[in-house]
Amino acid sequence: MTPFEQLMAYQRETAALEQVAGRLGWDQETVMPRGAADQRAEEMAAMEGVLHARRVDPRVGDWLAAIEETSLDDTGRAQLRHIRRDHERATRVPARLSAEIARVTSKAQRVWAEARAKDDVAHFLPILEQVVALKREEGAALAAEGDVYDAMLQDYEPGMTGAALDELFGALRPRLVALREAVLAKPEPQGVSGTFDEGVQMRLSRKIAQVFGYDMKRGRVDKAVHPFSSGSGLDVRITTRTAPTDPFNCIYSTIHEVGHASYEQNVDPAYLLTPLGQGVSMGVHESQSRIYENQLGRSRAFTDYLFREMRDAYGELGLVDPEAFYVAVNRVQKGYIRTEADEVQYNLHILLRTDIERRLISRELEVNDLEEAWNARFLADFGYPVDRPSNGVLQDVHWSVGLFGYFPTYTLGNVYAGCLNEALRRDVPDLDARLAEGETAPATDWLRENLQRHGGLREPRDTIAAACGAEPSEGPLLDYLEAKFGSIYGL
């Protein structure tokens, strides 16, 4: 075997072990007996130990050094790019620091949950201080001479920089703030009413997942507290949730996760268990979940179909016709919580968090001033004050587990979804007529062929550019939002 072949064989085993570790997470959230938590923590730590040892294995460095890159084709070079980046990342961070981050974030997650339950920011800040210090140290190790936050972004969105975020998010903010203000000045539309059998919600959910092309032979849909997608290749599972008075939560959580899962299921089978065999970045991943959920799932055309399906499943919804249904699934309401936000307001939540975490990492902002900064920015963008920490700075788990540089990928996903939607509608003129019949294949086939099947072949931004035929920008998303909500709210 050539050094490249040896490296790829080694990598394939690593990828298989990563799938095993990921499935432990699925198991924990869906079927694990509740008394198994302590043992599970040891099992996960042991798997992490195995994976870390493989990532820093000196043989990987030897193989990388021995490979003649010019002898490889495009695919081979792309594989190598991923492996080199992961290996460098793993070897730059001292083992002592990685272990310390694992230890402190594990504790911080528990402390955060307690603090949120008690609405007690002071309880959380000391351990957050430790997390931030450790993550700054890790970021500095990764950045070498470069920018620390830029280095952090590479874990989630390779190629992205703080400067690029400044430009993009700077252009989003004023138009989003203005749109939000205009929409919320209008009377609130009617929502769904009634109670909805949770068994029926799950059945409908599985049907709609398949309507969006999710392959149940290589996946499954279960209930969990938080919806998520898990796994790559031939075993990609999703979870959803049910709420008795809100059937939209289950349906749209499912469609969102189907977007993520379809990306994983539709990667070229030739890339199975290789670095190219999965979604290329968090931002591109989120573009798939968002376009499935919003630009397709919440479109006027698709809601025609979904209205009929839900009427068939539940009888009465308290909504008279498809138009009222469309308005209800796109209703914009005041609120504090990111995960409950609508398309208009969601990105404002992200812009706030991105700005604050960048200042935390660069030491412009200290942990003790975090709550004040959060509340001031919220008031500025949303127009009313945060009422309590669990609705403000304590609402998200991310920082407690050390995820700095992750938040912006949500909005990048929305921006990318805007671009993809524009290109899709250009290429598929009869899309709405088909969506109105519950046929999503024109859209999902387009996404599979132009984006999903390539997996990690291209860098994230190039992945979007290649699918759209143009560099990604914020314009299409803003135009889409202003047109859609302008029409719904008569602006």
Added chain:
Amino acid sequence: MTPFEQLMAYQRETAALEQVAGRLGWDQETVMPRGAADQRAEEMAAMEGVLHARRVDPRVGDWLAAIEETSLDDTGRAQLRHIRRDHERATRVPARLSAEIARVTSKAQRVWAEARAKDDVAHFLPILEQVVALKREEGAALAAEGDVYDAMLQDYEPGMTGAALDELFGALRPRLVALREAVLAKPEPQGVSGTFDEGVQMRLSRKIAQVFGYDMKRGRVDKAVHPFSSGSGLDVRITTRTAPTDPFNCIYSTIHEVGHASYEQNVDPAYLLTPLGQGVSMGVHESQSRIYENQLGRSRAFTDYLFREMRDAYGELGLVDPEAFYVAVNRVQKGYIRTEADEVQYNLHILLRTDIERRLISRELEVNDLEEAWNARFLADFGYPVDRPSNGVLQDVHWSVGLFGYFPTYTLGNVYAGCLNEALRRDVPDLDARLAEGETAPATDWLRENLQRHGGLREPRDTIAAACGAEPSEGPLLDYLEAKFGSIYGL
């Protein structure tokens, strides 16, 4: 850390990884999407690779050499005994041979399934020949100068020898053959009749599992094609099956697996994720599943309770009273299949297999003469000829996956269960009165205290001897069977 502490820390990680690998098996049989099989095979192979590398890691040998055994207490010495045995086993078998066995048995399992489906022995024999040759080679490596079959037995029942089996099984055979003949000369009693809702079967199954002390906080009951128990410590899951016209299959499969699972759940928590933290051998494990299923679950006393429960659950069973119910759950019928056999005939199936596999391994019997040997022995012990290979030599998966030395542990389990039942009834005089009320605690507490909690502390035979206060022998099982079936059949 001392060498012993280092070894134990390393071992704890290995044990956690073994739990992860085991849970992959559970997942595969219960919830895995059917299209995931190819990827799952790679995942399992990668986990096996990790575990094998850990078992032969030279550091284990270094630690073992550096430990002053005299400085350890009994528990420490028992831990060391297990670790040393596993390490020696792993290092004695060349990596090339292990890999070849894995490759060939994986293929042999598929070929066996095809051969069984087609009732075509000739299709299976060539690959079985390869499996036997490889297992002989492995056995010779393990045995060094000793007996090859004895060496194989150590994988499943440490301390057991072919000579001890000769004595035990030789004493069992004539009395079992005679009992079988006497029972089958009598008229066949009435069985259960009707169809039984499979959802109700699963609900009742979960209830009875808890009646036998299974802790659902650290376990769960699912449906699978084959009932099994999986995992140790804080996460011990069982599966069962349902058949619409045979509600006893589900109930007794469940009670059997609860016996296995209770052993794993009830080991002293101080042994969690150590070599002592699980059942000590296959034979002792089977003693727990058998005593739960048979000596307790099929006792006249417990069937009083179970009859009421099943009548409440299903209404009519086609059985007039608890006595008729007792006779039905203990009915002896002609048959070819080991897994469907009753208490009277089960061990004859095992004696047949043990005798044949010993002769195969010692080359007294060649693979080409296997079917003839099987059929002759079956006719001798059961009194009628095998009608087709899928009811004979092709019925069990074991040999195709290289399990030689495993079969005898089933009968050892029955023999041990006989001994434990005798001791239990001596120590708990009011046992039947309690069982008739559905109270199994007097029995399950006795088993937990006297046997289960010790896990791997003592060698298998010593585990039984310590619980019973006497060396194990075949007498109690034979006396129990002759008394029970003598009474049911009026012999």
